Amino acid sequence: MKSRRTFGVLVAAGLAGALGTALAVQPATADEPDASAVGLRVEDGRLVESNGNDFVMRGANHPHAWYTGELGALGDIKSLGGNTVRVVLSSGHQWERTSNQQVSQIVSECKANRLICVLEVHDTTGYGEAGAAVSLDQAADYWLSIQDELAGEENYVIVNIGNEPFGNSGYEAWTADTQAAIGKLRNAGFEHTIMVDAPNWGQDWTGTMRANAQSVYNADPTGNTIFSIHMYGVYNTAAAVEDYLTSFVNAGLPILVGEFGHNHSDGDPDEDAIMAVTERLGLGYLGWSWSGNGGGVEYLDMTVNFDPNQLTEWGERFFNGPNGVAATSEEATIYN
Template identity: 40%
Template sequence: MEKLIRLSILALGIICQAILYAKEKAGEDVRIDKKETVFKVSDVDGFKVDGAKLLDRCGNEFVMRGVNLAYTWFKSSAYTQLEAINKYEANAVRIVLGDGAKFTADDAASVRKIIDKCKEYGMVAIVEVHDATGSDDINDLVKAANYFANMASVLKGTEHYVIINIANEWHKSSSAANWKNGYKQAIPVIRNAGLRHCIMVDAGGYGQNASTIHTYGKDVLAADVENNILFSIHMYGSAGNKKKIASNIDGVINQGLALCIGEFGWYHSDGDVDEQQILSYCKEKNVGWLAWSWYGNGNPVEYLDVVKDPSSDPVLSSYSNISINNWKNTKTWKASSDWGKTITDAWKAEAKKANLDKCETSDNNK
């Protein structure tokens, strides 16, 4: 029953994304700062941003090709899933954690264990708190930041293989100013704890409202004493066509801000997702991506699973002419995809491992 409740909560959060996107006003004015602002590059011995690039500890550009792992809800099979992800040659894993507000808090020992296993496999660990999903309350965001601050003794020294994604999809409303103000309060909590990691910041609007970054991304970056922020856009209903995908991405990187696609699927209840365009445009622009998600999506979004089972040798997902209802249950689409093969083939073709230990001069460190 507890598992079903967790799956239902996960499904509800994803459905809420669709509701929010459907309610957004068309043609909303977006302020994009065209001025060249030069931010000093952090000297941290770890991941850092340099303009629109994410660099590893050796100064090499790192482009994520990975997936989301629902760790906090599937602890019993998490390490088996991680083994399988490594076999398919991903170079990064975004790990779902709980801070105790909605989900059971993951303690420091368990966090250290999972991030060290990622490092053993040569995969970068992106740790994120899922409890603040969809909240507009800055206190919830600060609570998530404090969760990581309280783990400073465990996280210090992991800057070269861990990125801190403070909160998954915090902020659902259309107020970009509140999104900005929230992160201007939360980021110093991390820094005041002595953590110099690259920090990932999700866009507002359940991660899909890229205009929050377009408008206030530089303000958020300027609020960080390390100038070490990687922005993240989630692409579901907001990524239904080539023009929208390009404008969302270009509106960030053309300002000299670093970006990854922190979540995306191949279809959703608010319409089609052009996953092939996401993959091709990210490749063209050297933008990282993390598919949602490896395993464990509940009804009605189980079609987002990359694999059919949580084993070390899983069956890749393939969906043929399945029915997908919109969020109002007033329309049904038929859709097909070799989702699992699409994602894992892209890893094998494009994923290069970061330098997580020593620096090497080889051009191919895969």
């Protein structure tokens, strides 16, 4: 299935302190998290805070890279109950580079609004099929270039290496490329929780991420990686949603729904099932997207022109409906 990017969903103009002694670690298994992980981390297949509190992400995606003047959206998402925001960044390969100063500002704004901040590089979208997309290795280089802005923010920031890093061509390289990108960040000293997206425009209809998740998880010496599936037309039944998510839970591997919508050009996702199943399993979800969609899929906007007082039908469903953000979101305890 093709991602909304294929149809032009967005039109772009264009802690903790250092450890006293370095610890030699072996790859962790899902049952054996590494004690050297700091801040947000994975334990027993679940995302937890530094105090061990189970943290379940609830929030929206915000298209910062294309709308840099709308940073107030973070506070608006918080006002509707969100505990997390996933923020679109650009490495500069497809769109204007999100600068170090902008990254610092985004993190500060997240913290000021008591949000957990998932940062993602969007330039990888559909690599192998989309001609302008770049590799996970190139995305990792961008993360290294902004490392100083993220150092010490492990309690607040999750590093989503690259959005939908393969399309429907060349996705067989997803496993090795993801392992290598994780290794590059860990070797450079990143201690943050790392989030990795599925191939096939994020939807993993080939089962590539599902089949190789354990080996990717084991490649992280801190055992601090979480998997993200994007649910659109491939997930048009409750059975499809249930089957995919429970396969990770049963394997003891951490997963969330990093993007989903109520409708899509490749089919009609079952948003009610996505929200109900994630709530029942205690898994995170982040809806696409706050505002600014184009190319015929403006229906994915949650608000009209970034106005939190003008929720669309999708926004009303997402924030205030059954199993929605307002009813299920709990603020990270780091802000207590």
